[in-house]
Structures are given as C-alpha cells and as structure tokens.
Amino acid sequence: MCISAKEMNQAMEEIKSLKLLIEETEDTIRALERKVITYLEETEECQTTDKKGNPILKFIGNNRKATYSWSSRESVDKEEVKKLLDDEEYEKVRKVSTFQVLRIS
Secondary structure, eight states: OOSOHHHHHHHHHHHHHHHHHHHHHHHHHHHHHHHHHHHHHHOGGGEEEOTTSOEEEEEEOSSOEEEEOOOOOOOOOHHHHHHHSOHHHHHHHOOOOOOOOOOOO
16 A cells, blocks of 8 residues: 555545635636736727737737637537437547546545
8 A cells, every 4th residue: 555544534635625725726817817808808909900800909018918809619519410420420420538537525
C-alpha cells in the first residue's frame, strides 16, 4: 500500500479544499470578466473590426490585449442523425470516448 488510511483521508480533504478554492477563484474570474466586457461594450474607442472585417471590441492595455467578438460552433443533433441513418450506418460514424474519472464526495 502506497499511503495509509489516515493519509488517504487527508488527501481527500485537501482535494476538496483545493476544489473549493478553484470554484471561488473561478467566481472571481467571472466577475472580472463581466467588468472587462462591460468596459468593452460601453467604450466607443473599443469598437473596431478584425482582419476579416467583422466587428469586434478591442482594448490594448499596458501588458495585455482584450478582444470580445462573436464566435460560432457547429454541432449535430444526435437524435436527428439516428432518424436519418440505420443502426449499422450510425455505428460507422459514432465515436465514443472512454476515460477514468475520480470522484470525491
């Protein structure tokens, strides 16, 4: 055995504590991002276009640059695809990812 039961309990407690810290940090990041977005949206000088001529909001600071623009992502409705393909055809295009997950509650 690589660690004792006591060390295992300590490790699980530390993991939960660090995950809580991550959540709190992510909340802080989201709040700061909302401030940045509000600034970009409310500041006329931030309105510009990207290399393709699409409208974006941009601020160039002392050490960092912030841009805010539209983005798109294509997805496929799995249930609709199943209606269009028979089971054999669907199996040909189906991809399944398998991975290990550690959960501590």
